[in-house]
Amino acid sequence: MRPDDWQLTEDTDDFLARAGAFLRSRPALHTMPLTVIERLRTRGPDAYGARPTVLGRLERAGEVRAVFYLTPRGRLSLTPLDPEHADDLAARLTGLGHRLPGVSADHDTAAAFAEAWQRRTGTVPTPRERLRLYRLGTLTPPQPLPAGGGRLAGERDHEQIVLWCGEFAAAVGEAAAVTAGSWAGTRFADKHFTFWETPDGTAVSLAGVTSMIAGQIRVDPVYTPARHRAHGYAAAVTAEVSRAALAAGATEVVLFADAANPAANALYQRLGYLPVIDFAGYDFT
Template sequence: MDTSTWRRVPDVHSFLARAGGFLRSRPALHTLTLTVCEGLRARGPQAYGDEAPVFGVLEQDGEVRAAYLRTPPYRLIVTPLTPEEAGSLAAHLHAVGDPVPGVNADAATAAAFAGAWRARTGVAPRLHERLRLYRLGELQRPEPAPEGRGRIAESRDRGLLARWYAEFVRDIGGGGVQDPGAWADRHIADRRITLWETPGGVPVSMAGLTALVAGQIRVAPVYTPAALRGRGYAGAATVEAGLAALAEGAEEVLLFADLANPTSNGVYQRVGYRPVTDFAVYDLAVVAVPR
């Protein structure tokens, strides 16, 4: 007899107290949940928007087996589930009346939940994006390497970073809720953006880093303006960001790549990233902004 039960958790601190050990047990697969929680823990419940985030765990005999969170208006983030667990999560969220604009999870979990949500609500899911999660193996500089150098973004780069962040959000099809200027200020203060610049000192690409949590750091976002793509700048910036992550003490350096973009997937593999698993993002009921 299955005695597992989904339970709501009131805030990020209670969530980490209850589910932290479970999340840290598989940091690569749980990277989204870990890094979002770290942002909420460090910056407060409005770190990703004005509405309060929601959290839940699946427990069996007092042990956490799975977890979810959502920071409105973003999609639901879910740890890996069996089809049966996905069905029970859909029932739980429907019963408590939570809106579910979309889901972001490993591919099997996302498909199972989208199907269960459709069976319960009649809402047809729309596949928004397929992603591949990569883990850094042996870091290799791109060949041929573009001329220039990497450097950490500074206060003089604020306007550029704000503009590039807004362009990045637009390019991935999101509305975004974070103010670009505030995003730039925070990442500059935390020294979490690496720029690749030409020998003349002109920035041409950026690669960001999430905070170190559970031994993992994720490279995100990576952005090169459209007019400057195809010259190796993104690969060079990604390598420099990876080196910064390793220097900070990361045991795992991760990144996501859109499977619809074979160029970026090829670049990341050439500089040393190896596939971990595939993720999928579905819209449910409304067009949601992406994580």
């Protein structure tokens, strides 16, 4: 392979025309690029900041083998690559003068690219997180369910959603602040939210989902404030949005969990989610 086998563009429509079939071929594994590129398609090139998002595809003999995206504020995100192709991409990006804050991909790809980037730039990669991708098998709602029920959030709930998404982002160590003023630029702004409410109408837990793309819907985030935990609300609201996704026609319902959080992983597996692959993130310091 050669570094120039990687084709880079800032044109979302052209990228989708050439790489869309590849992304749709494995919608669960490609959940992140599918949703990021859909946002670019619907909201325009400034969807992630003042500078355009860079999109890339690895192409040989007219066939797309892998893709990446690099938003102005994010780490490089990759679909699975072997070490040779990761090194080719590092060579291509360094040759173009790109400076990367980090990389996020399946565990082996992220490690291979981080090593290649360090070898070519001297930049030291620092492990940041490890996430486990789950795909829903047979949904198994918790029994018994906690008292209350799910309710789709509306306009009147916006302030509550912003507050809880901000608390969630802080809890998982995301750098970007989530406030009313920054909301439109956050990764939460395009989600659809559901509350679990107690019988008196008190919201006690929240789950968001992406719009359906290529038959897949991703559950993200799931958040219960500390004062409401240990009552089964997170399991209930996750089951509720998972059921709704299936009812809407989704063929793949997926979510990410912190691989180091045994309680969250056990919860999702009880609901019928099956592990697919681990993802890793590295910061380049």
